[in-house]
Amino acid sequence: MDSTVTKRWLLARLYEPEQTIVDCRFTLAQPEAGRESYEKEHIPGAVYLDLKLDLSGPEGEHGGRHPLPDPEVLAARLAKLGIGNDSRIVAYDDENGMNAARLWWLLRYLGHEQVFILEGGFSAWKADNYPVTDHQPVRVPSTFVANVQPQMLAGVDEVRLISEKTLRAGTNAGTGDSSSPSALPIVIDSRANDRYRGMNETLDPVGGHIPGAVNYFWKDTQNADGSFKSAAELAEHFARLDKDREIIVYCGSGVTACPNVLALERAGFKNVRLYAGSWSDWISYEENPVATGDE
Numbered sequence: 001m002d003s004t005v006t007k008r009w010l011l012a013r014l015y016e017p018e019q020t021i022v023d024c025r026f027t028l029a030q031p032e033a034g035r036e037s038y039e040k041e042h043i044p045g046a047v048y049l050d051l052k053l054d055l056s057g058p059e060g061e062h063g064g065r066h067p068l069p070d071p072e073v074l075a076a077r078l079a080k081l082g083i084g085n086d087s088r089i090v091a092y093d094d095e096n097g098m099n100a101a102r103l104w105w106l107l108r109y110l111g112h113e114q115v116f117i118l119e120g121g122f123s124a125w126k127a128d129n130y131p132v133t134d135h136q137p138v139r140v141p142s143t144f145v146a147n148v149q150p151q152m153l154a155g156v157d158e159v160r161l162i163s164e165k166t167l168r169a170g171t172n173a174g175t176g177d178s179s180s181p182s183a184l185p186i187v188i189d190s191r192a193n194d195r196y197r198g199m200n201e202t203l204d205p206v207g208g209h210i211p212g213a214v215n216y217f218w219k220d221t222q223n224a225d226g227s228f229k230s231a232a233e234l235a236e237h238f239a240r241l242d243k244d245r246e247i248i249v250y251c252g253s254g255v256t257a258c259p260n261v262l263a264l265e266r267a268g269f270k271n272v273r274l275y276a277g278s279w280s281d282w283i284s285y286e287e288n289p290v291a292t293g294d295e
Contacts, residue, residue: 002116002266003104003115003116003117003262003265003266004116004117004118004119004227004228004262005090005116005117005118005119006118006119007118007119007120007124007125007128007130010043010090010118010125011130011131014043014044014045014131015044015045016088018086018087018088019045019087019088019089019090020045020047020081020082020083020087020088020089020090021043021044021045021046021047021089021090021091021092022046022047022048022049022081022089022090022091022092022100022103023038023042023043023046023047023048023049023092023093023122024048024049024051024055024091024092024093024099024100024102024103025037025038025092025093025094025095025099025122026050026051026052026093026095026099027095028203031050031052034048034050034051034093034099035048035050037094037122039134039136040134041126041132041133041134042122042132042133042134043092043122043125043130043131043132043133044131044132044133044135045137046092046137047081047082047136047137047139049077049081049103051066051099051102051255052066054069054074054077055069055074055099055102055103055106056068056069057069057070057073061284062156062277062281062284062285063277063281063284064252064253064254064276064277064278064279064280064281064284065203065204065252065253065280066102066253066254066255066280067254067276067277068106068109068254068276069106071109071110071146071148072146074106074110074146075110075144075145075146076144078142078144079141079142079143079144080139080141081139081141082139082140082141082142083142083144084142084143084144085112085143085144085145086114087112087114087142088114088115088116089103089107089112089114089115089116090115090116090117090118091103091104091115091116091117091118092117092118092121092122092125093121093122094121094122094123095121096121096219096222096226096259097117097121097222097226097228097259098218098255098256098258098259099255100117100118100121101117101255101258101259101261101262102254102255102258103115104116104117104258104262105152105258105261105262105274108149108152109148109149109152109153110144110146110147110148110149111146111147111148111149112144112147117262119226119227119228120225120226120227121226123226124225124226124227151273152273152274153273153274153275153276154185154248154273154274154275155275155277156275156277156281156282156285156288158248159187159210159248159250159275159282160288162184162185162187162212162248163187163210163211163212163213163289165184166184166187166211166212167211167212169184183244183245184245185245185246185247185248186214186241186242186245186246186247186248187210187212187213187214187248187249187250187275188213188214188215188216188247188248188249188250188257188260188264189209189210189213189214189215189216189250189251189279190216190217190218190249190250190251190256190257190259190260191209191215191217191218191251191252191256191279192217192219193215193217195207195252196208196209196213196215197209197292197293197294198290198291198292198293199292203252203253203280204252204279204280204283205283206283206290207290207292208290208291208292209279209290209291209292209295210250210279210282210288210291211289211290211291212291212295213250213291213295214295215294215295216237216238216260218251218256218257218259218260218263220237221234221237221259221260221262221263222259228259228262228263228266229263231266231267231268234263234264234266234267235267235268237263237267238263238264238267238269241269243268243269243270245271246271246272246273247264247269247271247272247273248272248273248274248275249261249264249272249273249274249275250274250275250277250278250279250282251278251279252278252279252280253277253278253279253280254274254275254276254277254278254281257274257275257278258274261274
């Protein structure tokens with residue numbers, strides 16, 4: 001089954017006991033707005049997870065603006081909401097799927113495959129006059145045992161080494177030229193092009209990108225209604241990338257990279273990892289180089 005589900009699919013299974021719907025709405029500029037929106041109205045049966053409080057760990061010197069939560073802490077939070085290892089989870093938000101994709105990625109990182117994203121999010125659900133409620137469900141706690149998948153992650157040291165080797169080899173990672181001596185992984189920056197080029201950085205203290213990274217804006221993987229493009233459309237979108245190469249994806253803080261991870265997998269890429277700390281972690285190391293402009 002694909003990693004996304006339609007509104008009609010969810011409506012037909014709205015009250016199935018093995019399913020948990022998770023509202024992931026969150027606005028960076030207004031951290032309380034997501035929960036307030038949930039308390040006002042949400043899809044029936046949905047519980048709420050907060051990007052900052054639940055789907056991220058505490059900030060430190062390194063790790064970026066949204067560090068990964070401790071796996072055991074997240075597992076305990078999921079269990080408290082009645083989510084177990086056999087649960088099917090459907091996540092939604094109102095931010096083009098970026099927060100729902102964060103939960104999608106985190107659950108898979110914890111070894112849980114039965115997780116999906118609702119196409120179009122809450123606004124599309126409501127616009128079609130599907131049911132909403134302000135009732136918050138009472139959930140019976142469950143047991144969730146984390147089975148962490150470390151191979152899904154790339155760390156700053158590895159990304160730094162790839163960047164250095166890419167520059168030394170004089171290779172443009174975006175060409176998909178796997179004939180280069182080391183067939184280096186391709187590093188993808190998921191932010192808008194102006195932020196990638198260092199021209200309009202409003203969230204982090206330093207603008208630019210990781211040297212050698214190529215830019216694929218995460219929103220370009222979606223249709224106008226917020227649904228993800230088809231596998232064929234995404235394969236065309238990423239056509240310049242070599243499917244035999246490993247892909248490492250980052251963004252500003254490890255959130256909007258997740259929709260790109262999903263899109264790459266839908267397009268047929270088999271070896272895609274997340275640099276979770278992303279740009280905000282990269283620039284926390286003074287020795288890390290910064291590139292501006294286009295690669």
